[in-house]
Amino acid sequence: MERVGWVEKLIFNGKRQTLIPPGRPIPALAQYWNSDPRPRLTLYRGASGSEDADLFLGHFEVLDLPATDTLNVSTLCVVANGQIQLCARDNQRNVFLEIRRMRTEDAE
Numbered sequence: 001m002e003r004v005g006w007v008e009k010l011i012f013n014g015k016r017q018t019l020i021p022p023g024r025p026i027p028a029l030a031q032y033w034n035s036d037p038r039p040r041l042t043l044y045r046g047a048s049g050s051e052d053a054d055l056f057l058g059h060f061e062v063l064d065l066p067a068t069d070t071l072n073v074s075t076l077c078v079v080a081n082g083q084i085q086l087c088a089r090d091n092q093r094n095v096f097l098e099i100r101r102m103r104t105e106d107a108e
Contacts, residue, residue, distance in 0.1 A: 002026045004079055009054065011042040016051055019077055027080035036071040037062045037088060040102060043077075045084075064086045067088040071095065 008020040012033055020030045034039065035055045046054030065071060072091040077084065088097040 002095050004028050006045050007048055007050075008077055008079065008084065009044040009046065010077075014095060016044060016054070018048070019056070022048060027078060029076060032075035032077070035073055035085050037073055037075045037090075038065065041075065041086065041099075043084070043086070057084070059104065060086055061102055063098040063100060065097065066090070066093070075099075 002025070004020055004022055004024045004026060007018050007022055008030070009016050010019045010032060017033075019032070020028050037055075040059045042059050043057040044054040045057055062073065062075065065073065073088055074091055075086065075088045077086055079085075086099045088099055089095070090097055
């Protein structure tokens with residue numbers, strides 16, 4: 001059985017945190033901790049405890065979010081078939097939302 005050999009990490013509350021730990025069987029799935037993915041998701045790959053050597057994978061934003069303070073969006077990260085997939089679903093409107101990779105200069 002193939003297993004994740006690295007750590008997928010996201011920035012949450014200003015701190016890089018493990019989303020998918022190493023050793024998890026592939027396909028691997030994890031849900032982002034917060035139901036409000038604004039302003040963006042920042043994804044890294046690296047070994048445990050290797051923050052300085054982590055590979056920056058990009059900034060991503062969820063599109064078509066309603067203008068409300070009470071979002072209920074499930075944002076998932078899936079590792080399968082040699083790829084990382086991000087997907088988001090608005091649980092109040094029962095629709096899937098588009099996620100796009102941001103240009104680095106747009107995210108700063």
